[in-house]
Amino acid sequence: MARPEKEAAVAELKQRIQDNEVAILTKYVGINVAQVTELRRLMREAGVDFKVYKNTLATIALRELGLEGAVPFMEGPTAWAFSKDPVAPAKILKDFRKQADVVGMTGGIVSGRVVGRDRLQALADLPSVDQLRAQVVGVIAMPLRNLVGALSALPRNLANVVDQIRKQKEEEAQAA
Numbered sequence: 001m002a003r004p005e006k007e008a009a010v011a012e013l014k015q016r017i018q019d020n021e022v023a024i025l026t027k028y029v030g031i032n033v034a035q036v037t038e039l040r041r042l043m044r045e046a047g048v049d050f051k052v053y054k055n056t057l058a059t060i061a062l063r064e065l066g067l068e069g070a071v072p073f074m075e076g077p078t079a080w081a082f083s084k085d086p087v088a089p090a091k092i093l094k095d096f097r098k099q100a101d102v103v104g105m106t107g108g109i110v111s112g113r114v115v116g117r118d119r120l121q122a123l124a125d126l127p128s129v130d131q132l133r134a135q136v137v138g139v140i141a142m143p144l145r146n147l148v149g150a151l152s153a154l155p156r157n158l159a160n161v162v163d164q165i166r167k168q169k170e171e172e173a174q175a176a
Contacts, residue, residue, distance in 0.1 A: 006057055013053050013061040013080070020049075022086040023109040024120060025073045026093055030102035039096055039103065048089045049082040069114035073107030086110055090124035 017023045028036070043050040053061075055074045062070050081089035093105050105120045127135070 009053060009057050010061045010064070013058055014065055016049065016051075016080070016082045017061070017065060017067070017109055020082040021084050021111060022082070022089060022123075024081040024089050024093065025070065025106045025108055026079045026081060026103060027076060027106055028079050028103050029076055031100050035100045035103075038099075039092075042092050042096065043081060043089065046088040046092055047083065047085065048092065050079060050089075051082075052077070052079045067109055067112075067114055070107055070109055075106070078106070087123055087126050090120050094121065094124035 028039075031039070040050055055078060058074060058078070058080075059071050062068060081093065083089045090105065093103065097103055105117055105124075107114065107116050108120055109115070110119070110123070
């Protein structure tokens with residue numbers, strides 16, 4: 001690779017790390033072509049960029065960004081997953097590991113901080129952004145549903161009281 005191409009690759013990696021909420025380093029030794037294709041498809045559908053950089057160039061980029069702590073995570077062929085959603089790539093990689101146990105998260109960078117595999121696993125266990133939104137909407141909607149139920153019960157209860165009063169008056173009129 002010519003020097004300008006190497007400099008461009010380093011600059012590209014630095015930009016991706018800075019522009020995304022998460023950058024996860026993954027091992028993918030021993031994965032077959034069909035599995036790589038499937039993993040890339042899953043990443044693409046989730047809006048995750050998945051790319052391989054040479055470790056020597058990645059080391060330069062990490063040092064220039066002051067993220068040297070991530071260098072030990074690069075052993076052998078390493079792919080990078082970049083996303084603005086910090087949960088999506090971690091979930092995909094965790095789930096994909098069930099199909100190909102050779103693929104695994106080794107470490108990463110979340111919000112500009114180097115994190116280990118354990119933190120990424122914890123991230124993968126969190127609900128997705130869409131699930132969190134749905135839960136928030138449910139929490140907000142529940143009191144409103146209860147209010148609507150209570151308000152709709154008022155006219156019904158009033159009608160029952162009026163009907164009881166009417167029946168009582170009729171009974172009094174018949175008794176008299």
